[in-house]
Structures are given as C-alpha cells and as structure tokens.
Amino acid sequence: MKRFYLIGFLLLMGFDTLAQISFKYAGTQALPVAASLEWVLRVFGQPWVYGAVIGYIGAFFTWMALLKHAPIGPAFAASHLEVVSVMLLSVWLFDERLNAARVLGAVAIIAGIVCLGMAESREHVAEPDVT
Amino acid sequence: MMSVAGSISPLVAGLWLLNIVLDTGGQLAFKAAAGDEAAGDGLARWKHMASRPWLWLGVASYAIEFLVWIAFLSLIPLSEGVLLGSINIVAIMVAGRFLFGEKLTRLRVAGILLVTLGVVIVGVGG
Incomplete structure (x- = not known):
C-alpha cells in the first residue's frame, strides 16, 4: 500500500507539473486576457493548452484512484508538493527570479505541507480509515 | 488604485478568489462521488458515479477553473502563481472539516497556519 501511495503521488506530481508549465505557456501566448470568446479561441488555438489537458486528465484519474483510499485533505496536501518542481522549472524555463519573499513563502508553505503529511501518518497509525 | 503588492492587480486578485471557490467546490464534489460506499468496484463504480451529479459537478468546476487558472498565470510569474495557489490546501481542509467532519488536529492547524503564512508572505x- 505504501508503494501504491508513493507511485500515485509521484505520478500526480508529474502530471501536475506538466499542467502548470503548459498553463503558463498557453496563457502567455493567448494574451491579453479578456472575458471573451476571442480569448478562449486564442487559448485553444495553440498547442500548449493540450499539454495542460493531458496533465489535467492524467492528474484526474490518478487523483480519483488515490482518493478512494486516502482522506481528501492529506491527499490534496501531498499532491501540492509540485510547487517545488514548478518553482525550479520556472527559473530555468521562464527566467524568473526567486526573490526573498518567494523563497521564504515557499519554505513556510512546504513546512506546512510536511506538517499536514505528518498529521496524516499519525492518524493512520491511530485510527485507519476514519472517513 | 490601491494594491497590496506590485504584481497583484484587482483582476489577478479576483481570478485568485474565483480559483479558490472552483477548486474547493470541485474537490468536494469529487470526494462526494468517490467516497460513496454504495458505489462498488471497478467498472460498476464508474457507472454508479457517472449516473449521479457529483462527478459531473466536479468536472464542470474543473473545466471553468481551467480557464480561470490560465488567465491568472498569464498575468503573474509562474513561481508566484503556484505559491499563491497553495491557499487551496487551506480552503479544502477547512471545507472538509465542516462538510465531512474531517478532524483538525493540532498538527493540521499548524500546517494550515504555515501554508497561510507562506501565501501571505508571497x-x-x-
């Protein structure tokens, strides 16, 4: 079961990372943002949006398989460790600078995610499958 | 125009809020669909879920969120966007607490506060 979680979460992280990178490329190429059909057509008129679709669909089926066994909150938290991979890739791919606020914020967020993961492990030892 | 941070315009803030609502709503709908004890296994489970509204409510929320998130990320750096999006973790936990009675232990409260603090800093x- 542990291996099931590990593979599932890594797969989820991979799909989520692909989706975020694709979202950024798709959005940048569809600028300017407008609440209009033209904007939606610009979004779907270039290839990157389909990378996001693949990431989304992959993450969806991985997520539904995981949710059958894991409580929603902790599973959601584990899936959000993709912030690390996305941040590192955004420096490389989009020439973004990681300023002090972003690094400090990321450390607090990751620490929070780790706390939530630990809370899950404890609960699973004490009382498995509460929900 | 009043602005909390340099890059966060009212439009970006509005898209961020809309994303929280759609993401939390979608997740809760999926939880309601997947957590149904009467659903059975395998193909029967998917058929059962497809015949009830929860799965489709989740799919609809995700479809709209898809466009909202693209718009949001096109207006701010990706590294900032994904960090600000982490607030969804807090929203889903608080919602899970009230709707599904999921427990908020001290460790979970600490996690929620740390994530919130990180999002505020960013x-x-x-």
Missing part, C-alpha cells in the same frame, strides 16, 4: 512581498 502575496505581500511578490
């Missing part, structure tokens, strides 16, 4: 400091 939001204020860019």
Whole structure:
C-alpha cells in the first residue's frame, strides 16, 4: 500500500507539473486576457493548452484512484508538493527570479505541507480509515 | 488604485478568489462521488458515479477553473502563481472539516497556519 501511495503521488506530481508549465505557456501566448470568446479561441488555438489537458486528465484519474483510499485533505496536501518542481522549472524555463519573499513563502508553505503529511501518518497509525 | 503588492492587480486578485471557490467546490464534489460506499468496484463504480451529479459537478468546476487558472498565470510569474495557489490546501481542509467532519488536529492547524503564512508572505512581498 505504501508503494501504491508513493507511485500515485509521484505520478500526480508529474502530471501536475506538466499542467502548470503548459498553463503558463498557453496563457502567455493567448494574451491579453479578456472575458471573451476571442480569448478562449486564442487559448485553444495553440498547442500548449493540450499539454495542460493531458496533465489535467492524467492528474484526474490518478487523483480519483488515490482518493478512494486516502482522506481528501492529506491527499490534496501531498499532491501540492509540485510547487517545488514548478518553482525550479520556472527559473530555468521562464527566467524568473526567486526573490526573498518567494523563497521564504515557499519554505513556510512546504513546512506546512510536511506538517499536514505528518498529521496524516499519525492518524493512520491511530485510527485507519476514519472517513 | 490601491494594491497590496506590485504584481497583484484587482483582476489577478479576483481570478485568485474565483480559483479558490472552483477548486474547493470541485474537490468536494469529487470526494462526494468517490467516497460513496454504495458505489462498488471497478467498472460498476464508474457507472454508479457517472449516473449521479457529483462527478459531473466536479468536472464542470474543473473545466471553468481551467480557464480561470490560465488567465491568472498569464498575468503573474509562474513561481508566484503556484505559491499563491497553495491557499487551496487551506480552503479544502477547512471545507472538509465542516462538510465531512474531517478532524483538525493540532498538527493540521499548524500546517494550515504555515501554508497561510507562506501565501501571505508571497502575496505581500511578490
């Protein structure tokens, strides 16, 4: 079961990372943002949006398989460790600078995610499958 | 125009809020669909879920969120966007607490506070 979680979460992280990178490329190429059909057509008129679709669909089926066994909150938290991979890739791919606020914020967020993961492990030892 | 941080315009803030609502709503709908004890296994489980509204409510929320998130990310750096999006973790946990009675232990409260603190730091400091 542990291996099931590990593979599932890594797969989820991979799909989520692909989706975020694709979202950024798709959005940048569809600028300017407008609440209009033209904007939606610009979004779907270039290839990157389909990378996001693949990431989304992959993450969806991985997520539904995981949710059958894991409580929603902790599973959601584990899936959000993709912030690390996305941040590192955004420096490389989009020439973004990681300023002090972003690094400090990321450390607090990751620490929070780790706390939530630990809370899950404890609960699973004490009382498995509460929900 | 008043602005908390350099890059967060009212439009970006509005898209961020809309994303929280759609993401939390979608997740809760999926939880309601997947957590149904009467659903059975395998193909029967998917058929059962497809015949009830929860799965489709989740799919609809995700479809709209898809466009909202693309718009949001096109207006701010990706590294800032994904960090600000982490607030969804807090929203889903608080919602899970009230709707599904999921427990908020001290460790979970600490996690929620740390994630919130991180999002505030990124939001204020860019």
